[in-house]
Amino acid sequence: MRRVLVVEDEESIRELIALNLRMAGYEVLEAGSAEKGLELLGSEGKCDAAVLDVMLPGMNGFSLCEAIRRDDAAIGIIILSAKSMEQDKIRGLSIGADDYMTKPFSVSELLARVEALCRRVSRGAAPESPAPESRMVSGRFVLDQKSRVLYKAGQPIDLTQVEFQIMELFFQNPGTALVREKILEGVWGDNYFGDVKIVDVNIRRLRMKIEDEPSKPEHILTVWGYGYRWNG
Helix, strand or coil: CCEEEEECCCHHHHHHHHHHHHHCCCEEEEECCHHHHHHHHHHHCCCCEEEEECCCCCCCHHHHHHHHHHHCCCCEEEEEECCCCHHHHHHHHHCCCCEEEECCCCHHHHHHHHHHHHHHCCCCCCCCCCCHHHEEEECCEEEECCCCEEEECCEEECCCHHHHHHHHHHHHCCCCEEEHHHHHHHHHCCCCCCCCHHHHHHHHHHHHHHCCCCCCCCCEEEECCCEEEECC
C-alpha cells in the first residue's frame, strides 16, 4: 500500500485530505507540525509522497521540504500554500518540491497529483552499477531505468523522480527540441493543469546537478521561445 505523509496545522483541512487519501486506498501519516512530520518519518519509515502546508507553527513547510529532500531523493513532494505569488512557487520548486498547489484547492485534483507522483516512486535498492539491459547511454551519461539512477562518468547523481523522468524524455529524444508543454505532459500527465514554469524550475535544478558550469550549460540547451534540447 502506498503511504502518504500529510503535514497541515489546520485540523479540518488535514482530516479532509487524509480521509480522501484513505478512501483512495492510501496509508496516511498525519502531522500538525513540521517537527512531528519529521518524527513520523523517522519512526514509521519512508513515504511515497508528502503533502506539506507552508504556514506551519515552528519550522515552515519550505524548511520541512528541504529537510525531507536531503534524506530522500525519491519521495514525491507537494507543497500547499495560500500564497499564490510567483516567487513562492519558484522557491518551493527550487528547494525540492515536485508540485505546488494554492489554497483553496480541489481535493480531486490533489488526489490526481498524489497518484501521479506515487507512480514515479521506486523504492527498490539501487545497484552499484547499472544493468546493461536497462540502461540508456548518451555520451558520459548512463540512465539506469531499473534502479532509477543517472550516472555521469560512472558517478551516480541523486535525482528526484520528476528530474529522472525529464532525463528519460531527453534520452528518448536526443537532439530533439522539446516544447515545454510536451515535457509537462510527458512527466506530469495529461490531467495536469499547473503552471508550465514548473518545467523551467526543474531544468534549473537539473543543470545544477549535471552541468560542469550550470550558467553555461552544454547538455541541457535552451531553445529560446520553445523549450529545451538534450545534447549528450
